[in-house]
Amino acid sequence: MINRERMIRDFVQLCAIPSPGGRERQVADVLTAMITALGLSVEEDDAGAKIPGDCGNLLVRIPGSGPGPTLLLSAHMDTVAVTGPVVPVVENEYIRSDGTTILGADDKAGIVAILEAVRVLQATGEPHPPLELLFTVQEEGGLKGAKAFQLERLQAKMGYVLDASGPAGTIIVSAPSQNNITATIQGRAAHAGIAPEEGISAIEVAAQAVQMMKLGRIDEWTTANLGKIQGGTATNIVPERVLIHGEARSRQQPRLDIQTAHMIDCFQQAAALRGAKADVQTTKVYAGFELTAQDPVVALAMKAAEELGVSPTLAALGGGSDANIFNEGGLPTATLGIGMQKVHTPEEFIRIDDLIINARYLLAIIRLAGRK
Secondary structure: OOOHHHHHHHHHHHHOOOOEOOOOHHHHHHHHHHHHOOOOOOEEOOHHHHOOOOOOOEEEEEOOOOOOOOEEEEEEOOEOOOOOOOOOEEEOOEEEOOOOOOOOHHHHHHHHHHHHHHHHHHHHOOOOOOEEEEEEOOOOOOOHHHHHOOHHHOOOOEEEEEEEOOOOOEEEEEEOEEEEEEEEEEOEOOEOOOOHHHOEOHHHHHHHHHHHOOOEEOOOOEEEEEEEEEEOOOOOEOOOEEEEEEEEEEOOHHHHHHHHHHHHHHHHHHHHHHOOEEEEEEEEEEOOEEOOOOOHHHHHHHHHHHHOOOOOEEEEOOOOOHHHHHHHOOOOEEEEEOOOEOOOOOOOEEEHHHHHHHHHHHHHHHHHHOOO
């Protein structure tokens, strides 16, 4: 039986521990203690040394006591940056932050759902398929922990990442690929008051490139953004250098290629028009994925939702999750909605009932997998 008060206690305890990307050590230690108290072993990899950070990914293997394929259940331990102590507030039917920081339901709501499901399986002694639990680091900073993890260590045939908005029954079957774009505009410095005509303003070149560029919502599948611009040293100097950071995402690779090429071309054209130079570098951040209702990992989640009395909803995500990395590595993985709301803001909250149903949903998936 799911223990409501225990889930609230665990969730509040984990949320109260700040764990921005690269500094997950404390929450990992608490989580490890919770897991070892269940008689399970925790393996920590060397992702912390590779990325770097103060902690690696945590892997827990639970032998099967019944039939069914090995399932991966995953959530990430890190949060976005926090500006001070995190103070979770339990208020009526909700748990929220105190309004000064994030709460951390993204993704500690996923962690406690996995923990509670395992506790229930142990308490009931019911047969279940083999399970692998993976708690990753630095998801928010570009899925770095998942990238550093060696997928060949897993025996899982399919996986679920608990890390999406939307209630239980929301199944993410499509997510975009992302390219990061860094443009360095090199102009020529000159005194802005004495000889401005001798200079080439890198800021003006950047402004012209931005004016030429298609940004925002490009189409149903594609988005693009320029998020950071640095340049100039003083008001009396024609700026000779500007650095621009941007991104393009699409759920269709050909459209991502077109948008990325367009952004590169805009920088280069604007530079050529003014006699400047543009050095544009692109980096693949992650590959997208597309699943269908016929894929076993999706079909299982849909059937489990129906057995729980929840209408399954297949959805597309505009951002990446660790599921992108697992799918790219050949492990079919769906991302599940866990009811977290207003994530990455001081208004972040979650309904207590959503915490509970997340664990119930996982148990339904595990039980149904064991019937196969």
